[in-house]
C-alpha cells in the first residue's frame with residue numbers, strides 16, 4: 001500500500017477534524033483509533049474527493065503511510081501518548097516523523113524527543129489551537145523539534161492552518177519542546193482572558209443587576225472594536241443561547257459554576273515560578289478555577305461573611321469605563337505571557353521569535369484577537385523586547401486607559417465582587433513601572449531572622465547585620 005501522505009492517531013474531537021481538514025486539501029490521510037466505531041465511521045464522513053482510511057490496527061496503519069512516514073498523535077496528554085507511541089514503534093523505521101499534536105507537558109516532550117532519537121525517529125511537539133472548528137477549518141499550530149524534519153511537514157501544515165492576510169498561522173518555533181511550551185503559555189493566557197471576561201460579566205450581573213441581554217449587547221459591541229477577539233465573540237453568543245431543557249431563560253444560568261481544567265494553565269503558572277517569570281494574571285485565573293470547586297464551602301460562607309455595597313460608581317460610568325479597563329487588563333495578560341516566553345526561550349534555549357508567535361496567534365487559535373497585530377508590530381520593531389509594556393504604542397495606550405482600569409477595580413472591591421485577574425493586572429502594571437519596590441524590607445527581614453545577607457544600594461559587597 002504505502003500510499004497515504006499522512007497518518008493521524010486518535011480520531012476524537014481534534015484528530016478526526018484535522019484529518020478531514022487535510023483531506024479537504026487533497027492529502028491522503030490514514031486514521032488509527034482504539035475505538036472500532038470511530039475508525040469505521042471516519043470513512044462514512046469522507047467527501048467524494050477525500051482519500052481517507054480508518055483502522056484499529058497499528059500495523060495496518062503504519063503500512064498505509066508512505067515512507068519516511070509522517071504521523072500525528074492526537075490523543076489525551078500523558079500516558080495515552082506513551083501508549084500510542086509504544087503501539088506504533090514495532091512498525092516504524094528510521095527517518096519517520098512522529099508529531100504530538102496534543103497538549104502534552106513540555107518535559108514529557110523533551111523526554112520523548114531523546115528516547116525516539118535513539119531509534120532514529122524524529123519526535124515533534126506541536127501545540128494546536130482552535131478547538132473542534134479550528135481543527136476542521138483552520139487551526140493555529142505551534143510546532144517545535146527538529147528543523148529539517150519540519151521542512152517535510154511544512155506543506156501539509158501550511159495548507160491546513162488558518163490564514164490571516166494570506167499568511168498561515170503556523171511556523172517552526174524552535175527545538176525540543178518549544179512548540180508545546182508556546183501552546184502551554186497560549187493556554188495560560190486563554191485561562192486569564194476567560195477569567196477576565198467572567199469577572200466583567202459578574203460585575204455587571206451581580207454588581208449592577210444588568211440584564212443578560214444588555215451584557216450580551218456589550219460583548220457584541222466589543223467584538224466590533226479594538227477588543228475584537230474569539231473569546232469576546234463566543235461570550236456574546238453564549239449570552240444568547242436559550243435553555244432547551246426548561247425552556248426558561250439562558251442556558252448559561254443553568255451551567256454549574258464549578259470550573260474544570262486539564263492542566264495547561266496550572267503548568268504555565270508552575271513553570272513560570274520555576275523560571276521566575278511573573279504571570280500573576282495567569283496564577284489568579286488558575287486559582288479562581290480552584291476556588292470555584294469549593295461550592296459547598298462558598299455557599300456556607302456566603303451566609304455568614306457579609307459585605308454591604310458602598311460603591312459610588314454609576315452603571316453608566318461603569319459601562320463607559322469597562323471598555324478601557326478590559327483593554328488595559330487584556331494587554332497586561334498578553335504582556336505577562338509573552339514575557340514568560342521571552343524568559344523561557346533563554347532558559348531552555350528554544351530560540352523563540354516572538355514576532356512569529358504573535359503572528360501565528362492572530363488567527364485560528366482560541367486567543368486570537370485584533371490586538372495581536374499590534375503585538376506583532378511591537379516585536380517587529382524591537383525583536384528582543386523583554387516586556388510589551390515597554391512598547392511605545394502599547395505603553396501609551398495603557399497609560400491612557402489606566403485611570404478607567406483603576407476605577408473599575410475600585411468598584412469591584414466596593415461591591416465585594418471578586419476580581420482576581422483585573423486586580424492582578426493593575427498590580428503587575430504598578431510593580432513593573434516602580435523604580436523602587438519595598439523588597440528592601442524583605443531582604444532586611446531575611447537577614448534579621450536567617451542571616452541570609454543582603455546587598456546595599458550605595459556600595460558593592462554582601463553584608464550581614466546583627467539587627468538588635
Ligand SMILES: NC(=O)C1=CN([C@@H]2O[C@H](COP(=O)(O)OP(=O)(O)OC[C@H]3O[C@@H](n4cnc5c(N)ncnc54)[C@H](OP(=O)(O)O)[C@@H]3O)[C@@H](O)[C@H]2O)C=CC1
Pocket residue numbers: 009010011012013014015032033034035038074075076077080083084085087101102103104128129130131132262
Ligand atoms: N478538544 C479541544 O478543543 C482541544 C484539544 N487539544 C488536545 O488535543 C489532544 C486530543 O484531544 P481531543 O481530540 O479533544 O481528545 P478526545 O478524547 O476527543 O480524542 C482522543 C482520541 O484518542 C483515542 N486514543 C487514546 N489512546 C489511543 C491510542 N493509544 N491509540 C489510538 N487512539 C487512542 C481515544 O480513543 P478512546 O476514546 O477510545 O479512548 C479518542 O478517540 C489532547 O491532548 C487535548 O488536550 C488541543 C486543542 C484543543
Ligand SMILES: O=C(CO)[C@H](O)[C@H](O)COP(=O)(O)O
Pocket residue numbers: 103128129130131187190260261262263264265366
Ligand atoms: O487547548 C485547548 C484550547 O486551546 C483545550 O480546549 C484545552 O482543553 C483547554 O484547557 P482546559 O480544559 O484546561 O480549560
